Amino acid sequence: MEHICLPDLCTGCSACFNICSHDAISMESDLNGVLRPLINPLLCVNCTLCQCVCPVNNKLDMHSPMRCYAGWNEDKEYKKECASGGIASLLYLYVIEHLKGVVYGVGWDDALRPVYKRVENSEEVNQLKGSKYVQAFVGKAYRWVKTDLHNNRTVFFVGTPCQIAGLKGYLRKDYANLITCDLLCHGVPPYEYLKSEISRILRRKSKTVTNCRFRGNDEYNYGLSLWNGERLIYFKKGIASLYLSGFLTSIILRESCYSCKFSTNERVADITIGDFLGLGSLKTIKPRPQNISVITLNTSRALLVWDVVKKYQPNLKSEQRPIEEAIKGGVSFRHAAIRNLKRDAFLKDYQCKGWNYAIRKALWKNILRNKLRAILKLKA
Numbered sequence: 001m002e003h004i005c006l007p008d009l010c011t012g013c014s015a016c017f018n019i020c021s022h023d024a025i026s027m028e029s030d031l032n033g034v035l036r037p038l039i040n041p042l043l044c045v046n047c048t049l050c051q052c053v054c055p056v057n058n059k060l061d062m063h064s065p066m067r068c069y070a071g072w073n074e075d076k077e078y079k080k081e082c083a084s085g086g087i088a089s090l091l092y093l094y095v096i097e098h099l100k101g102v103v104y105g106v107g108w109d110d111a112l113r114p115v116y117k118r119v120e121n122s123e124e125v126n127q128l129k130g131s132k133y134v135q136a137f138v139g140k141a142y143r144w145v146k147t148d149l150h151n152n153r154t155v156f157f158v159g160t161p162c163q164i165a166g167l168k169g170y171l172r173k174d175y176a177n178l179i180t181c182d183l184l185c186h187g188v189p190p191y192e193y194l195k196s197e198i199s200r201i202l203r204r205k206s207k208t209v210t211n212c213r214f215r216g217n218d219e220y221n222y223g224l225s226l227w228n229g230e231r232l233i234y235f236k237k238g239i240a241s242l243y244l245s246g247f248l249t250s251i252i253l254r255e256s257c258y259s260c261k262f263s264t265n266e267r268v269a270d271i272t273i274g275d276f277l278g279l280g281s282l283k284t285i286k287p288r289p290q291n292i293s294v295i296t297l298n299t300s301r302a303l304l305v306w307d308v309v310k311k312y313q314p315n316l317k318s319e320q321r322p323i324e325e326a327i328k329g330g331v332s333f334r335h336a337a338i339r340n341l342k343r344d345a346f347l348k349d350y351q352c353k354g355w356n357y358a359i360r361k362a363l364w365k366n367i368l369r370n371k372l373r374a375i376l377k378l379k380a
Helices: 015-019 049-053 087-098 122-128 141-150 161-171 191-201 242-248 255-259 300-312 323-329 343-353 355-362 364-379
Strands: 025-029 035-039 067-073 102-108 114-119 155-159 178-183 211-213 223-228 231-237 271-275 293-297 316-320
Touching: 015 025, 015 049, 015 141, 015 161, 049 161, 067 087, 067 300, 067 323, 087 102, 087 122, 087 155, 087 178, 087 271, 087 300, 102 122, 102 141, 114 122, 114 141, 141 155, 141 161, 155 161, 161 178, 178 300, 191 223, 191 242, 191 355, 223 242, 242 355, 271 300, 293 300, 293 323, 300 316, 343 355, 355 364
Parallel strands: 102 155, 155 178, 178 271
Antiparallel strands: 025 035, 067 293, 067 316, 102 114, 211 223, 223 231, 271 293
């Protein structure tokens, strides 16, 4: 077996890696830095289980939103490092503290890689805060989830839609004690790009980095910031960051992101959260706090969970909104990211000359524009 699914459609969800009991599949970076399954023909027994659980090859149950909310955490200090309204953290805490369950989300490991982490105490939820604009390493997380489910633990799993699809494909049945939450996703760049960008930033600095942030309810929102504990090492706002500019202009996303079948108003998870873009376009909202999340409840399970969460979380504030408002404002509810015309040239340059050359060449107009802005700002 050469391929589990068509290479350009592979999302790197790791369902195939997790299902293989012969350890014949490993997840490796290709020439473009993209994480893909690699099959060892010496270990493979051609059971085709990997193809059977692949969400690209199989149709999964999708759910139309049943209810929509605008929501936010009123605890401004706790929300400081959260993306949008800080809803995911409130859901994590509810599952841990009131259901005595276990939660899965993405945090940074000691090597500053985005990895799935299993958390079952409130103090560790902080490491899952904030958006990670990079593809996370699933590792054996699906196997851990299955073990927890069989041990009758309530499991709350947060991820991109393709990761939720990968988990469901791997499990191959519905579990009453599993709650899934997908993110409104623009797409994911491979980790190798972020690793190269951080190396470029730190090439003349002998500094330890323990945290990487892209979002927050503070002055470091929508930027690339690097931290050593509480100490800021580096910060570039929005498109001034080469990495973020490449992300926002859809040059550096994974190839499958441009044909993502999960970028639709029908969702693969029980709950969907993200930025509430377009809030107020169909119905006014007063008062309007800064950074509000959209929450769509897509299954009857989600409706039950949400109604209980609102009672147990006094800092959770929410207002029901028209579902059409969320769909109208949220691009990821309507279609996949549009492939940038410069992408092919970027990939060719990346293979030949590496990240620094490829991204600078692709974004040279942005770089020049930012330099001119800096000069004009100094003169002013």
